[in-house]
Amino acid sequence: MSAQVAPYRNVDLLRQGLSRRKMLDQLFVIVGLIVMLACLLVLAVLFIDLIRDGSSRFGWDFFTNFASRRPERAGILAAWVGTSLIMLVTAMCAVPVGVAAAIYLEEYAPKNWFTAIIEINVTNLAGVPSIVYGLLALGLFVYQFDLGQSIAAAGLTLALLILPIVIVATRESIRSVPKAIREAAYGLGATRWEVTKDHVLPYSTGGILTGMILGLSRAIGETAPIITIGALSFIAFLPQSPIQSEFPFISFQWLDEPFTAMPIQMFNWVSRPDPEFQANAAAAGAILLAMTLMMNAVAIWIRYRFRKKINW
């Protein structure tokens, strides 16, 4: 022992080592900050680059024109309408199913092999590459269910894709509701569904909303799966409006129609050699990115607000 201690009897040596170690420590703080800032800087550069490249295209016409062979006349009308309708289908399918599955896993499921199988599947699905969902949709929705290359097929595909996100987020927020609240409700004779509906769900609304928005923000930018099912990139008409002026006022014809979407339109423009189209791609990308960032910001804000509002 004493042999090892011996060098440090020399106080100067000890001081030197200590200051060197402290310097390294400080150095790492700086390195860590730089790395972090560099990553954030990339995000900023990305956004600024898109806005700069696309600046010549921003304007009302860009939103109200269809795609065109002439870059300066081309717009994203069909794309943003298509994206909105797809998101509608996705939200309508993924949210109820995802929330229900999460409620089952957290509130109802007994601890047995059956539950374990569902849980393993949810975890695995979260790791499946998005293009594989595209292949699933191509084989199942487009050809087996004969939905064709329609808005319904795209919406269902993206719904399956974000299902794990919705399930995981909902489970987390349900789990954070204290047991005491459930016990109190059970004590008054409430059934399991009544406890869930009247007590657990209201407290976990924030988490569920956050999960839903994050899921949709993922879906809105997904390109690969909808390319795989065969989205067209040149569409010069709009799907039939869901709201009609005549009886029965609501039409589901649009579900069946071919479509294009924002990321598809952007991809189409990026892959053209003509540099004029790159500006269109940049403008579409900036809008797409702004939508995603906004959705994420809203999700963060909701999470923050609900966390602050609830005091157990």
Added chain:
Amino acid sequence: MSEAISKPGISRKALRYRKLRDRIIESLLVASGLVAVFTTLAIVAILLIESTAFFEHVSLIEFFTDTMWTPLFADAHYGILPLVAGTLTTTMVALLVAVPLGTTIAIYLSEFAPYQVRESVKPVLELLGAVPTVVYGYFALTMVTPVLQYFMPELPGFNMLSAGLVIGLMIVPYVSSVSEDAMRAVPRYMREGSYAMGATRLQTALRVVVPGAFSGLAAAFILGISRAVGETMVVAIAAGMQPNFTFDPREPAATITAYIVQVSLGDLPHGSIGYQSIFAAGLVLMFITLIFNVVGFSLTRKFREAY
């Protein structure tokens, strides 16, 4: 007691109705849970069925040993190796970016950063993973490649290097958040012990926390790999779509995912060999990511249980 129950308020009938309603709702909830199971089964079934049809034309030996992948040419070759090589190369480049950056950020956030910094930086960092991949593709093609060409003038316009770099950046928040979780699972007393021996924060981080969280870090890297392997749009846009059997990141090449996109962009008839080939490619992709995911998730479970 019995008097209270027989009073109106809870009639037997109402109770029975509530129980029935609960039963119905429970079965609906179970059905929703089963959607996840059916999705997995459907993925496996579709991939297997179409791939079986593919492998009736193409022998497994050719599939795994031929070094050319040209299913759409007159002289058709069906060797998956070029696509796998492209996938592995872009993944390697991505890891070379994501592992050092992600780990450094994780160590900084978990061991050094004050609470406010951590809470405000993390959501912003997550945004890096939220950017649509097609936007990253544009970024790689029009921003990263020209910058790289400035240093390497002979670099072609499509190359795996810029695609890989951008994918790496994309998975940084993923790697850093899983790693940080793992490091924060290392109990406080181990750090205290290290500090008590006179170690600095950096020494504690590198010699106590990182080894203690090793399985979690491994999980983060492996899950990152699985992300990078499945990434599609960045490579489809920035790496070119020509299958090219090379491990040199400076060359253009197609990955498994890029090939699927390329075929989908064309108009291949349902049931043709080209159509079936994307399912065979998808099966290989699914298999690779599945292996990484299973290993990764079992490692994360390990670090959550370890302490």
